[in-house]
Amino acid sequence: MASSALAVSVAKPAASPPVAVAAVTPQRRLLPQCRGVRAAPVVRLRSGRARGVSVVCAAQGQETSFQVPDVTKSTWQSLVVESELPVLVEFWASWCGPCKMIDPVIGKLSKEYEGKLNCYKLNTDENPDIATQFGIRSIPTMMIFKNGEKKDAVIGAVPESTLVSSIDKYIGR
Amino acid sequence: MMSMASTTASPFCPSPMPRGRKCTVRVQAGAAGADASDKSLEIMRKFSEQYARRSNTFFCSEKSVTAVVIKGLADHKDQLGAPLCPCRHYDDKAAEVAQGFWNCPCVPMRERKECHCMLFLTPDNDFAGQDQAITLEEIKDATSKI
Numbered sequence: 413m414a415s416s417a418l419a420v421s422v423a424k425p426a427a428s429p430p431v432a433v434a435a436v437t438p439q440r441r442l443l444p445q446c447r448g449v450r451a452a453p454v455v456r457l458r459s460g461r462a463r464g465v466s467v468v469c470a471a472q473g474q475e476t477s478f479q480v481p482d483v484t485k486s487t488w489q490s491l492v493v494e495s496e497l498p499v500l501v502e503f504w505a506s507w508c509g510p511c512k513m514i515d516p517v518i519g520k521l522s523k524e525y526e527g528k529l530n531c532y533k534l535n536t537d538e539n540p541d542i543a544t545q546f547g548i549r550s551i552p553t554m555m556i557f558k559n560g561e562k563k564d565a566v567i568g569a570v571p572e573s574t575l576v577s578s579i580d581k582y583i584g585r
Numbered sequence: 586m587m588s589m590a591s592t593t594a595s596p597f598c599p600s601p602m603p604r605g606r607k608c609t610v611r612v613q614a615g616a617a618g619a620d621a622s623d624k625s626l627e628i629m630r631k632f633s634e635q636y637a638r639r640s641n642t643f644f645c646s647e648k649s650v651t652a653v654v655i656k657g658l659a660d661h662k663d664q665l666g667a668p669l670c671p672c673r674h675y676d677d678k679a680a681e682v683a684q685g686f687w688n689c690p691c692v693p694m695r696e697r698k699e700c701h702c703m704l705f706l707t708p709d710n711d712f713a714g715q716d717q718a719i720t721l722e723e724i725k726d727a728t729s730k731i
Contacts, residue, residue: 505657511672
């Protein structure tokens with residue numbers, strides 16, 4: 413039950429989360445990276461500028477991303493298990509706040525890795541069997557599958573760079 | 586900015602209801618956020634503001650995150666009788682409510698100020714904003730588009 417262990421390890425440590433599992437609230441910068449756009453570094457001071465940067469980053473993500481397609485219980489076999497390419501699945505729920513933050517990041521990555529990685533979203537409330545099967549606890553959780561097997565899981569609204577490093581391990585880049 | 590948004594309690598429910606009891610009167614049928622009652626939405630909004638102040642935590646700089654979580658809590662309060670954390674998957678929601686670990690404020694939040702929903706953020710968190718207040722209008726506006 414690797415994913416349960418992953419979930420448990422997230423809850424326990426107050427600091428220094430495990431490398432493979434990014435904590436939801438690590439003590440470091442969490443803003444999505446804005447590639448192609450020079451964004452001012454986020455000052456730790458809680459100033460209006462920091463808020464502005466956050467909003468700009470989020471807006472950039474939304475502008476450039478397209479809607480990540482859904483995968484459901486009925487399409488899981490064909491889209492994930494039998495996929496020739498590695499697959500990233502974002503497990504989400506309607507009223508999960510951090511899911512709203514990570515969604516444009518997934519959309520951006522979906523475009524960047526087109527032809528090398530398929531990206532999907534799975535609504536855990538509408539597809540509870542799949543969520544339970546893979547031991548989903550905290551959402552959002554991003555899982556990477558290759559040859560139909562679960563290879564990695566990333567928990568929480570992590571920075572884009574965290575997802576990139578996880579993805580790159582499995583696409584033979 | 587610690588000012589609380591001035592809102593009056595619903596005229597239909599002037600006094601707080603006992604835990605688990607729900608007001609059966611719906612103020613706005615079919616309004617935005619209709620799947621969570623306005624009563625529960627207001628209860629969870631006030632709870633969130635109060636708890637943020639008490640725990641010295643702040644709402645997310647992206648207030649839509651805050652709004653979405655509060656709505657999720659209100660939904661669960663309506664459906665389950667308790668504000669079960671909306672940022673988790675449960676095999677048995679009723680059992681989780683009874684156990685209480687993930688009822689907001691959840692045990693990790695109470696013990697270590699860890700809120701993976703990003704509803705309550707410690708001041709040092711990069712995503713923390715400056716607000717400990719959010720209006721019902723902000724919540725409805727942010728959640729009606731989803």
